[in-house]
Amino acid sequence: MHSIAFYLLLLISFTAIAIPPTTSATTIGVTYSTPASISGSVMLSPDRIAAKVVSMKIPAVRLLDSNPAMIRAFAYTNVSLFLSIPNPLVPLLASNRSLAMRWVYRHVLPFYPRTKISIISVGNDAISYSPDVSPFLLRAMQNVHLSLTDLRIYKISVSTTFSFFNIVPTAFPPSSAQFQQPNGEVIIRPILQFLERTNSSFLINLFPYNMYRSSFSIPIGFALFEEFPFNFRDDLTTGVRYRNLFDMMVDAVISSMAVMGHENLPVIVAETGWPSSGIDSSEVDATLLYSEMFLKALLAHLRSGSGTPLRKEGVSEVYIFELVEKDAKQGIRNWGLLHHNMTNKYSFEFSDGGKARRLLLIGFFLELVMLCLLM
Template identity: 75%
Template sequence: MKPVSYHLLLLLLSLTAIAVPTSISATKIGITISSPASISGSVPISPERIVAKVVSMKIKAVRLLEPNPAMMRAFANTNVSLFLSIPNPLVPLLASDRSFALRWVYREVLPFHPRTKISVISVGNDVISSYSPDARPPLFLLPAMQNVQRSLAHLRMDKISVSTTFSFTNTIPMAFPPSSARFQQPNGELIIKPILKFLERTNSSFIINLHPYQIYRSSFLIPLGFALFGNSPLYFRDDLKSGVRYDNLFDMMVDAVISSMAAMGHKNLPLIVAATGWPSSGINASEVDATLLYSEMFLEALITRLRYGRGRRLRKEGVSEVYIFELVDTKQGVLNWGLVNDDMTNKYRSGLPGDNTNTNLQRLELILVLAVGACVLIVFIFVAHKFRYYLILLFGCLELAHFVGYWLRFT
């Protein structure tokens, strides 16, 4: 009979093989930055100071809500990719005048590229919401995107992708079940469908603002734990059509977007979430769930899932990029958002989003789980070896392997 140590080694190797999850490419995690004047009150924060903070937080992508020459210059040679948004008032002009589009690209992009790494240009931000339902749909959106794309190609910068940013709440009226989600009409057929064809042809991404907090606040049927990635068997929603069980609101909303694109024949388009997060405070007494604690819980769980490709969704690759709203504390309506205070000190105990504190903690937890598991296995092995209860040994190993595998994949 082979020694007990042989059986122990074999079982631990088997446990490791079962428990380690399949490697999935990580989502690029970025941050949104408003212009310095609006995010810091009466005292502007210098672009250099903002860039230094971004680099120190190991943030690899930044979304600028409007092109800022000083900010773009400060990001030169930092290897941080920029996502530029063109202000909404300029979009009709870009659509009607191709020479204006060329001048805009020549003035706002060419002087900084390629020293500043510009990866995406969004022609407008939630342009549809700027027009009332009774008004004529903004059909100029696609021509504006086409003119910007042609201008980039003319100046030999066609590697910069061109898209536009939509808002989840203004384009998808029903998020559940995600497999049945569709774009709101008539804008879906008149505006979004032609844009999807343009994005497919130019190898660009569909971009959307996606805030679980808004959906949570709009429905009393959504538990807080479901919105905050609560790891509990009580927090789930089953999509009977797709067979996917969702344990959080973010993944459910992402799949609603993917299903809406698929219904128009574009299920494989890359998806970028231009803005997401959880407010850290609210000036309105009704915003009781806008707290620093809940904001940190949401962001920690979101970043962990994106970094390690965890979760259940229709597409294995999920989203290609996610931008957290936003870097410096700012007020939007009655809610406050931001990862750092006006003096650039961190709001949260954990670094967020590039801090490795959570990674180290997870490694420690993994070591502890495996150590406890090894001890349990030793006990089972000796009991089975002494009393020949090999069924007990087999049962114990399988249960422990199942537990550790579940822990690694879905916590």
């Protein structure tokens, strides 16, 4: 009997070591951009934002404006940062290598590696930006990458962020998806080659809410991950059944990359979410209830580690848009996890606090106890 107890304790010890701290294959972060104006007397200082992120156990933040003070605030926090270079700078960085080096000197060198910077996006949805800066994307990315290499910084990858609706015209069936032409051949193909060569990731802004609104044939439950008998879409070409819109859109991106011979590139969803209020009264599905349902279901789906039908490991990172709500006023959608005064907007916790791991361990212990009782 003593030997059974000994082996039981031994197995429990090994199990506790072997099971990783989280069952999620995907890093789940948030986006943050410095508000144009501060609401009332609430001061959203960089230190306060960083402290809130740490308290919410958020492991990664995408800084949409890469404010150096904000980058500094995340030093020694273990929060990974995803930096962005604004679209107006893209032609300048493409034409002048020294300007690219200057950007790196200002936004990376003073802080790295005390601040964990993981990736830099050169531009955000540059294809839709006016004036069109997309022809300069690749050269700007190359110059930023070379600047990092010159400084012997090899662990920060360089990419650019695309918007799903501006590069993938048809999401269903995912197996037939292709990048919009001529941008697919002229802009995206050379960028995919650069990403492959430099071990970087394909970055995509992907909003199921927008696709749901654009198609009457998509039921709300399919967009909200609800488990109903008819909440699915079958891709007849591959025989794959899709049970939510998020996976379908991700696989449309993967299929589009596969057409160009880059099906194995890691994918990062740089923005996703569901608004809690819309631009006007016509957006009847932009509600706090649906927003909370979407976010809770998305987090549970990503933490399950089930991936997508075309990619079992799923996307490597997902960033929820956005951390802090802009001031509530007419004519804008509200997406924030927090109100603009930094109070919680939803009842659920962003972090599961290791709950999944604890449940897994408890289940394993119970199995061991039953096994020993039967011996």
